[in-house]
Amino acid sequence: MSASLAASAGALRADSISKAFGGLKVFHDVSFTLPPAGLLGVIGPNGAGKTTMINIMSGRLPLSSGQVLLGDTRIDGRPVYANADQGLVRSFQQTATFAGSSVEDNLIAALRFAKRDRSVLERLAPLLDRFGLIECWGRHAEVLPYGLQKMLGLTMALATQPKMLLLDEPAAGLEKSERANIDAYVGFAQREFGCGILLVEHDMDLIRRLCPQVIVLDGGRLIAAGPPGEVLSRKDVIDAYLGGADEEDADAQHS
């Protein structure tokens, strides 16, 4: 996965990062690069450290060793808002909206905090329309159906016009029929905004459909990298999934 120097300008790079909570190693010596406007899938069984990885890349958790670089800037351990200012924005596995505020106010808040103007909303209109958020424009976020709340959260992340989006299981909790919205979202973000996307996901079909490249985490180690068709047929990857099924979800308390 070594990228040439020219290509790495603006890339998001994890450089042998490790994280331990107390004595518990959540992951160990993981390296990968997400090129600008690229799309990288991250898969692995429960407890593989996926959410922890997003927490670290976004700045919410400090690293134990290694470094995370955005372009040439080291960003691990910096405040989350400072990284967001640099164009590195994450989404959340659970629904994440401002309760008590309307859909419109939620989106305006995202624009305000990222110092964008309302024209970004006009650009997002096709997406908002597709998700059905325009019909709910004046409704409070917390009364929307689960799937809509989730799409609102994702759209808010996109409204900041990020360079790099870290998506934490965007399809989790969505109905099968709603999952096509994630395809549309990822496609739109890449096409219209040129976002690089790190996609952490459990839905293998989604990963196969969208990601040209994936990395596989297991027990905190990077065990495989490559195109999904190839990686997902490897024996060690299949074993990791079968063996990992009964592991405790160590992510839970840190998500």
Next chain:
Amino acid sequence: MDNLIATGLIGISLGSQYALLALGFTLIFGILGVVNFAHGGFYVMGGYVAYYCSVVLGLPFPVAVLAATLATAALGWLFEMIILERVIEDHQATLMVTMGFYLVMATAILLLFGPESPEFSFPITGVWRAGGAYVPYANMVVIGVCLAAIVFVYWLIYRSGIGRAMRAMAEDRAVASALGMRTRALFPFAFALATGLAGLTGALVTPILALAPHVGDPVLAFSFLTVILGGLGSVAGATVAAFIVGMVEAYAAVYLGGSKGALALFVLVLLILVVRPQGLLGREVRRA
């Protein structure tokens, strides 16, 4: 030198009272996640129940102390069941209802007993002297009873089944619930235990210090001080911090005078919160 020792014993006496108050306070926070603003109220109530039993009814002092402990525990139990339980998930609401309850308690005492300090003094008088050091017997009794109560609380927390469940709760409520503990059932018990300790302290200490409807205010402040210093929710931290606070207060009162000791303590606590928010012996800051 003698003075130094006598002051030290006063410090231990203060420290053991603070430890009892702070243990209860920190138990409530650790187990229920509640900052109990009514803690000082239970202390005052303990004092008045003991006063009523021993002076007005003429019961023996130990019986009065026991009655005070049981009465405050019972009221704590009821308060938890009837009021606190309903808002237990909302930390701001728990703060408001305990604060409101404190005001109600203080006013009720004022109505029942009037604003003046009643005539209430420790039944054992006299002074123990060793060399040139003087220590009132009353203080020694307080130290003895408080230390016994502290030992009892430690036994309860570290050796009994209930204690294990309580510690698991303080550790991580979600995990404890997931393990099938009937977490809610512990709340009134823990709260009653803590308020009973506050009542016991009040019954023992108010005849030495002072008894009046408003003496709960400084108790609240010192409980805050102690548990912040020790780390909110940490039992060992609260105990150690209580003795530190007691010692500083005793020596500062003798050698500095005025409220400089208290001032020094408050500033110390503020600094500790800033550089080490989890307190001296606390672990991670609990997100409350």
Next chain:
Amino acid sequence: MSNQASIRRLPQARRPALLGGYEWATLGLVGFAFAVPVLTRNPQILSQTNLILIAATAALGVYIMLRMDLMSFAVPAFMAIGGYTVAVLSLKLGVTDVILLGVAAFVMPALCAVPLGWLILRLKGVYFVLVTFVLTEIVQLLLFEATPLTGGSNGLVGMPAVTLFGIELMDNSQVLLTTAGLAFAGFTITALFTRYFRYEFTAIEKNDVLAESLGLACWRYKALAFSVAAGVSGLAGFALVNMLLTAHPTSFAPMSSVSYITYTIVGGKGAILGTLAGAALLVTATDLFALKGELSPGLFGLLIIVVTLVARGGVIGLAAKAAGRLRRASPAAPARVAPIAAVPARGVKS
């Protein structure tokens, strides 16, 4: 994706006014206090109005921090800094101009709050509460100990009357005018400040983790709010000292913070009008109850418990609900859209 022509347009952008109905109503009521001395010379009414305005202005410090769900016990501390600043300026430096003094009473506590806010606003919920409480205790002890500056337990007495353009504001009604001016300033600052940053404050209150992930530096807004709350409290401290003509530690007792919290909560923490309503109701109630001894704390306690258990919105919340019911009952009202039922979060894996 669907073709451009079929895409629904975004609804027209609303441009909501900076100040809402509650703010205008509140400012109107506070402004009305200027007329009270003209309408009556009754010393009882004058002094009641004075007390209500001071209480309401002090409670604004609680109101501001509650925008972000932070419960502050620090109001008496900053009132003391504001009040003593004024006393020292007028006694030691001979400054009597009410505008100069007002600016000082705002700026001094606000400046003190900046480093304090930077230190303590990293603390969450309960810890913030405890620290503000400790802070108030510290200031109280300092007032007693720093005798050369504060007069210790004697306080600072014998302040000259404040002046406006050289005219002495001396008698009852003029003292009320001074208080009204300070209260009006405090309410205007609070209304503009909380409305201007309403998106930021709401976001911090509801979901600070999400707000940070979108690029909001939450602590900056908390620190700013802490500072403005301190300044407004300082104005209340000035008004109190000016009314009593002394600056004394007991005017800023730590437990008085409980009263200011009560005004805000009982009146209704959701709107600035609640703070004014709470102060007006409870200060009046205190006055009535004082006839039968010091029973008002018990009343406050009872009200806090009742409001917390059954009427979170306080008096204003209840009034708004009642008004809504009336409007719905009237036949002319437009049909309301039934809200979509909340769907419980399902299938959420951690």
